Amino acid sequence: MGHRVLVCDDAIFMRTMISDILTSAGYDVVGEAETGVQAIERYRDLRPDLVTMDIVMPDMGGIDAVREIVKDDPNAKILMCSAMGQQALVVEAIQAGAKDFVVKPFQPSRVLEAVQRVLG
Amino acid sequence: MDVRQYADLFLTESRDHLTAFNHLLLEWERDPAAPEPVGGIFRAVHTIKGMAATMGYGAVADLSHRIENLLDVLRRGEKPATPATLELLFKSADALDRAIADAVAGKDAAAPLQALIAQLDREAGTGAAPATPGRQRPSAPVMMPEAGPGRGRTVRVALRPQAALKGARAILAIRKAEALGAVSAVAPAPAAMETEGFDGTFSFRLDSEADAVVVEEALRAAGDVDTVEVAEELHEVVAEGVRARHIRVDLRRLDELMNQIGELVIARGRLASLTSRLAEPDLDEVALQIGRLAGRLQSEIIQARMTPVWQVFDRFPRMVRDLAKQMGKQVAFRVEGKEIELDRTILDELADPLVHLLRNAVDHGIEPSEDRVARGKPAVGQLVVAAVRERSSVAIRVSDDGRGVNRAAVLARAREMGLVAADQQELGEQELFRVLTRSGFSTARAVTDVSGRGVGIDVVSTAARALGGSLEIRTEEGKGTTFTLRLPVTLAIVRALLARVGSELYALPLTHVAETVDPKPEEIHRVQGRETVLLRGRLLPLVRLHEVLGGSAAAPAAQRLPVIVLEMGERRTGVVVDALVGQQEIVVKNFEAPRGMLPLFSGATILGDGVPALILDAGGLM
Structure with missing residues (x-):
């Protein structure tokens, strides 16, 4: 059985795309979230092996969500999804405890490489 | 190294220069025939240009350059400053302000400037020179990819x-x-x-x-x-297991601490003079101990303000590299004495002058490789910035092995400008220095983006003097030029000449004091309505301090008049006082001058016996 993944992004388009990339590589997307608050709730419920986290989301952004999740589970494996030009935010997320990041526009191979690195 | 610290510095300094820009524009508007404002504005803009180029803010550098072009035309009197021109300059000042804010904020500063730049070019009659692509690319601020000690x-x-x-x-x-x-x-x-x-x-x-x-x-x-x-x-x-640990402290706190300790040192002086009168051995001992402690505190605080020069020097390698590239020159750049320390305030003030000197060296000093080879020199030019600790000062040298100053060209230009007699055939060391440090002097034929028109050396010399230091130039044609800036290690304590006028004491920092003389009253003559005295063949204009200060009537005519000769660049003024009291180290205390006060004082001090004295500003007296 593949690793269980939670995908967090406020855009359906992005969630769909990420899920497709992961599913086709044998990962198991067990849930989705479209706000930071939802992400925290889903993480508690699902305890996934990996989270992909958008930075800009309504109702608590991705960075605050990372902080909350890591507070709850210091071993949480979170992969940030960022746009070009969000360098400072990505750095903040890393400092908050995110393990790695990928930059939009996504290339499937880059996303999968990052996922593998995070899962070690 | 934190690059943001440069951005802050850049922003603060640029704002200061912009304030000066606006202030001088207003002055100029009031009196369009006055020659001073345009020079001041030119320097302000030039400084902003240099700093912006160093920071990699291409749009700011470009706009500054265009403003400079126009100012240059106006400065030379090739065009009158009409109200419309001044309006354009006001607009430019605003645009420059915005461009700086945009650049620092990392926004694209270039786009909104196109129309204004075109207007400036039209006004200056230069036409749009194609901008160098190198300046347009947002380049990174200086960084050192080599790990420091640890x-x-x-x-x-x-x-x-x-x-x-x-x-x-x-x-x-x-x-x-x-x-x-x-x-x-x-x-x-x-x-x-x-x-x-x-x-x-x-x-x-x-x-x-x-x-x-x-x-x-x-x-x-x-x-x-x-x-x-x-x-x-x-x-x-880290030797012997001693690990240096640092915390960040707001510089204002150090300034305040320095002030308080200055007060303490002054109080110590009073205590010492009181106890010596009382002759109480126990009291003497305590007073002595307090004196020692105050002295130690003072040296500690001076030490705490010391900053290694690399904090400013570290941005130079990248700057020199970019400049050399832009000019198509080959330059090997070296920094020596990085660990030498100076008072933080002095160091901050030093950045601009050094940028000027380095730009000059790359632009005018070092020859293109083919010229060098043709003269039998190595193809790559050497440029060195070296800091050396001397007995009571720090010397900073900028030397290149370039072409050196062309004395014949300088002489010709000096004759043209009327700086020396029309028939003079040779320039001595002193005269060469005097001419080179004259505001606006330049022999550069081409106006380049880099050092422009000879602003630089006068700026450097003025800055050095303002800090209580000096500038020295050694140049040998074909072999190179060395500029040496000598600076005090700290600004807080200076040697000053004490003079009495009426019942008050005044202090004049020795920095600008050339000498003291005591002419007889009958040696004073009126020339064009001003009192002057002939000093070694040169007319020295006199200022009577008691008149300037609005004090009471002159002291009864003495046998001889004590005159302090002040020198700033090539200007000399004699200040007539009632009496010279002596030389002393004084603790400088800045003060907020009350409104309406004469702009004659740069600070105040309290002498050892508790008597306050105002510190006279040489610039204000001249």
Whole structure:
């Protein structure tokens, strides 16, 4: 059985795309979230092996969500999804405890490489 | 090193210069025939241009350059300053302000400026020169990809060139390294990594027993890592286990502490003079002890304000490199004496003058390679900035092995400008210096983007003097030029000449005092309505201090008049006082002058016996 993944992004388009990339590589997307608050709730419920986290989301952004999740589970494996030009935010997320990041526009191979690195 | 500290410095300084720009424009508008404002504005804009180019703010540098072009035309009197021209300059000042804010904020500053630049070019009659592509590209502020002192092995990492968000990736890699041991001396600083220009190579020290292979593996796990190099040798920089620890302190706190300790030192002086009158052995002992403690505190605070020069020098290598590239020259640049320390305030003030000198050296000093080879010199020019601690000062030398100052050209230009007699055939060292440091003097034929029109040396000389220092120029044609700036190590204590006028004491810092003379009353003559005295064949205009100060009637005519000769650049003025009291080290205290007060004082001091004295500003008297 593949690793269980939670995908967090406020855009359906992005969630769909990420899920497709992961599913086709044998990962198991067990849930989705479209706000930071939802992400925290889903993480508690699902305890996934990996989270992909958008930075800009309504109702608590991705960075605050990372902080909350890591507070709850210091071993949480979170992969940030960022746009070009969000360098400072990505750095903040890393400092908050995110393990790695990928930059939009996504290339499937880059996303999968990052996922593998995070899962070690 | 934190690149943001340069951005702050740039912003503060630029704002100061913009304020001056606006202020002088207003002055100019009031009196369009006055010659002074245009020179001041020109220098302000020129300084902003130099700083902006150093920071990589191409749009700001470009706009400044266009404003400068127009100012130059006006300064030469090739065009009158009409109300419309002044209006354009006001608009330019505003635009420059915005462009600076945009550039510092990392926004595109160039786009909104196109119309204004075209207007400036039309007004200056220069037409739009194509901008150098090198200046347009947002280049990174200076960074040093070499780790500084710290514990452990040096690790150098290069990210893949195509990696996105290299800064974030680098920080991720550093976190991976931190899992193995303590990481220190990260270069460039994390803040610099977050800038556009970070190229993905960085280094740090890692205090860890881990095998090099393990270190490399850990770093590669951060992703997008191209190469990892773990230095073999262990750098134990910290001797005898003493580890230097630092905290950040607001400079204003140090200033305040310095002030308070200054007060303490003054009070110590009073205490000493009181106890000596009382002749109480116990009291003497306590007074002596307090005196020693105050002295120690004073030297501690002076030490705490000391800053190594590399904090300013570290941005030069990149600047010189970019300049050399832009000018198509080959320059090997070296910095010596990085660890020499100066008072923070002096160091900050020094940045601009040094930028001027380096630009001059690359632009005018060092010849193109083919010229050098033709003269039998190595193709690559040498440029060195060296700081050396001397007995009571610090000397900073900027030397190049370029073409040197062309004395014949300087002489010709000086004759043209009427600075020397029309039939003069030779320039002595002193005269050469006098001519070179004259405002607006230049022999450069081409107006280049780099050093422009000879503003520079006068700016440098003025800045050095303002700091209580001096500038020296040594040049040999065909062999090179060396500029030496001599600066006091600290600004807080200066040697001053004490003079009495009426019942008050005044202090004049020795920096601008050339000599004292005592002419007889009958040697004073009126020339064009001013009192003057003939001093070694030169007319010295006199200022009677008691008149300037609005004091009571002149002291009864003495046998001889004590005159302090002030010298600033080539200007000399004699200040007539009632009596000279002596020389003394004084603790300078800045003060807020009451409104309406004469702009004659730069500060105040309290002498050892508790008597206050105002410190006279030489510039204000001249």
